[in-house]
Amino acid sequence: MGGVNTENTSGPVLIVVALLAEARPLVSSLNLNFHSHGEYRNDEFTLIVTGVGRISSAISTTKAFSLNDDYVSVLNFGLCGSRNPKTNIGEMRYVNRIREVCTGRDFFPDPLIAHEWEESAIQCHDQPVQDSNVMDFDPFAEIVDMESAGFFQAATLFLPVHSIHCIKVVSDHLDTSRKSTKDIEELINHRVLEISKYLQQICRSITAAKPKIHAHIQSSIDDIAKSWRLTKTQVHSLHKIALGASLRKIDFRPIFKKIEAENPMVKSDRNLAFTHLCRELAK
Amino acid sequence: MIETLLSPIFVVNWLNKPLSHIYVEHGATDYATTKRILERFPRSEIIFIDDYKDFFNRRNQNFEAQKLSPKLILAKKKSDYIYDGSQFVQEGDETDYFYTALMLNCLYDCSYCYLQGMFSSANLVLFANLDDYFTSVINFLAEREDTHKQILLSISHDCDLLAFEKVSGVCREWIRFLEDHPGFDIEIRTKSANFSAIQDLTPTDRVLLAWTLSPKIVEERYEKGVPCTRLRLENALLAASSGWPIRICFDPVIPVEGWREAYSSLVEQTFRKFPMKQLRDVTVGTFRMNGDYFRRMAQARPSEELVYRDWENKNGVVSHTFDERHEINDFLTEQLLNYIPSEKIRTWS
Numbered sequence: 222m223g224g225v226n227t228e229n230t231s232g233p234v235l236i237v238v239a240l241l242a243e244a245r246p247l248v249s250s251l252n253l254n255f256h257s258h259g260e261y262r263n264d265e266f267t268l269i270v271t272g273v274g275r276i277s278s279a280i281s282t283t284k285a286f287s288l289n290d291d292y293v294s295v296l297n298f299g300l301c302g303s304r305n306p307k308t309n310i311g312e313m314r315y316v317n318r319i320r321e322v323c324t325g326r327d328f329f330p331d332p333l334i335a336h337e338w339e340e341s342a343i344q345c346h347d348q349p350v351q352d353s354n355v356m357d358f359d360p361f362a363e364i365v366d367m368e369s370a371g372f373f374q375a376a377t378l379f380l381p382v383h384s385i386h387c388i389k390v391v392s393d394h395l396d397t398s399r400k401s402t403k404d405i406e407e408l409i410n411h412r413v414l415e416i417s418k419y420l421q422q423i424c425r426s427i428t429a430a431k432p433k434i435h436a437h438i439q440s441s442i443d444d445i446a447k448s449w450r451l452t453k454t455q456v457h458s459l460h461k462i463a464l465g466a467s468l469r470k471i472d473f474r475p476i477f478k479k480i481e482a483e484n485p486m487v488k489s490d491r492n493l494a495f496t497h498l499c500r501e502l503a504k
Numbered sequence: 505m506i507e508t509l510l511s512p513i514f515v516v517n518w519l520n521k522p523l524s525h526i527y528v529e530h531g532a533t534d535y536a537t538t539k540r541i542l543e544r545f546p547r548s549e550i551i552f553i554d555d556y557k558d559f560f561n562r563r564n565q566n567f568e569a570q571k572l573s574p575k576l577i578l579a580k581k582k583s584d585y586i587y588d589g590s591q592f593v594q595e596g597d598e599t600d601y602f603y604t605a606l607m608l609n610c611l612y613d614c615s616y617c618y619l620q621g622m623f624s625s626a627n628l629v630l631f632a633n634l635d636d637y638f639t640s641v642i643n644f645l646a647e648r649e650d651t652h653k654q655i656l657l658s659i660s661h662d663c664d665l666l667a668f669e670k671v672s673g674v675c676r677e678w679i680r681f682l683e684d685h686p687g688f689d690i691e692i693r694t695k696s697a698n699f700s701a702i703q704d705l706t707p708t709d710r711v712l713l714a715w716t717l718s719p720k721i722v723e724e725r726y727e728k729g730v731p732c733t734r735l736r737l738e739n740a741l742l743a744a745s746s747g748w749p750i751r752i753c754f755d756p757v758i759p760v761e762g763w764r765e766a767y768s769s770l771v772e773q774t775f776r777k778f779p780m781k782q783l784r785d786v787t788v789g790t791f792r793m794n795g796d797y798f799r800r801m802a803q804a805r806p807s808e809e810l811v812y813r814d815w816e817n818k819n820g821v822v823s824h825t826f827d828e829r830h831e832i833n834d835f836l837t838e839q840l841l842n843y844i845p846s847e848k849i850r851t852w853s
């Protein structure tokens with residue numbers, strides 16, 4: 222009769238995209254429905270369309286987290302340009318470093334979860350980049366977008382860095398001529414299966430949930446606290462020690478049974494009984 | 505290759521493998537250690553960074569999650585190469601104890617480790633500019649006034665350097681440096697079974713190899729990813745019989761149910777066949793931690809049973825009560841006296 226629950230949990234994932242054309246293939250493959258506040262949702266995923274640029278991305282990401290703080294992970298997904306002519310259009314990149322060009326600051330996702338794509342650092346500019354010399358600002362970053370830095374800074378206010386992900390599809394080689402909605406959707410449609418698979422990975426929490434004592438043990442502790450007239454500090458200590466005992470999976474029954482027989486009347490006896498109980502639970 | 509250093513349960517298949525990513529400071533790219541490590545891990549993703557602190561000290565990291573897939577950072581240490589000894593070690597008055605931080609964090613994951621309260625990240629930092637450490641030791645020795653006391657420099661503080669030796673080769677470099685530079689000894693403390701990584705070197709009295717041992721119940725419950733005590737002891741015995749001076753550490757002694765029987769049989773198992781000539785000393789200590797580190801560790805590791813124990817917090821140190829500490833130390837000392845003289849037993853209380 223151990224009394225603790227430390228199961229790994231899973232929960233909803235927030236998907237952040239800049240354009241409606243980037244969103245549509247995901248909305249349809251994940252069966253999301255339009256909801257209030259511009260969100261597309263089902264039980265597992267919420268998708269928001271932020272508009273172009275760092276600031277828009279940061280504001281919309283913040284808004285989504287303020288509407289719901291249950292998300293276990295967040296994914297920024299969208300198109301990017303590549304300075305490398307050898308990179309094929311449609312290739313995916315997992316972003317492992319984000320350089321915000323206007324401040325020169327770097328941000329780092331924590332790549333704990335395995336994936337199947339190549340990785341790259343990204344530069345986040347405030348204007349579309351068509352001159353590859355501009356990319357020399359960060360020679361180690363192959364790809365470029367306009368949202369990642371804003372998204373990342375907003376997301377770190379709400380989630381640990383290992384739960385923040387950024388995946389990009391290369392759509393051009395720094396050629397900013399307008400792409401048709403159809404072209405964008407087609408690029409993303411080719412990748413929807415991989416993305417769905419990855420989303421299934423990131424909807425489970427890596428770490429165990431904070432341990433809690435089972436209700437029946439909690440209620441026994443409450444009874445003891447009441448009948449022994451324990452102080453707030455004593456109740457707090459008892460609760461803490463009982464949680465530790467639960468994690469060690471000790472059997473509470475014989476300990477509580479022994480206590481049932483005790484009925485300390487005066488304060489000094491009650492304090493002594495309390496000390497004994499703590500000692501038993503700490504063994 | 506790194507998995508072979510860890511127990512198999514430590515590697516979770518849907519996560520990236522430990523050291524899947526290596527972050528390299530621009531200023532650390534040219535060091536031999538950096539080059540050697542990058543050659544050894546051709547499949548790791550290399551990410552260049554300006555300053556290791558940008559990555560290591562980020563806000564909102566999760567220590568527990570990162571322990572499941574730790575990354576390596578190769579950096580350049582820029583100052584503070586040698587520190588004054590810690591209040592938590594058991595050195596006698598005859599020794600001046602110093603330590604140096606060559607690496608931050610550890611491959612293993614012990615529930616009682618202070619590193620989880622000291623750092624906000626579980627990633628590993630290895631400082632690659634060894635020559636700067638060596639220069640600093642030379643200057644330190646030259647400037648020292650009290651030359652009577654023996655100097656013991658711990659090179660595996662804030663990490664388990666021998667556990668990482670097959671990757672870093674740093675212990676080997678220090679042992680070689682020592683050969684040409686008299687005036688100090690080094691201690692390499694470990695829970696690894698990695699003696700083979702330095703076994704080919706000529707043993708010297710100036711390198712104290714220290715193994716921390718725990719009974720099976722403690723090892724299974726509180727020492728994740730660490731080689732079992734049987735292997736650690738085999739390594740200590742092998743090192744001793746090869747001629748290296750050895751320190752054995754029962755530290756921290758954790759009073760689990762049946763701890764007296766467990767520790768008494770561990771002491772017996774350890775010293776039954778130990779070549780006593782090579783035993784420098786034995787250290788015994790109870791759980792103790794800086795109060796701030798403990799508070800942070802309790803937040804970072806909410807599923808660790810140890811954080812819920814009824815510790816005493818006195819003068820900024822979280823530990824057992826005075827009486828409990830003495831009970832534990834006295835018991836261990838009594839057991840040890842069956843095998844070794846009292847002057848070789850050092851306790852922290």
Ligand code: SF4
Nearest residue numbers: 610612613614617663
């Ligand atoms: S082996 Fe030492 S440094 Fe490593 S986790 Fe355990 S206690 Fe910490």
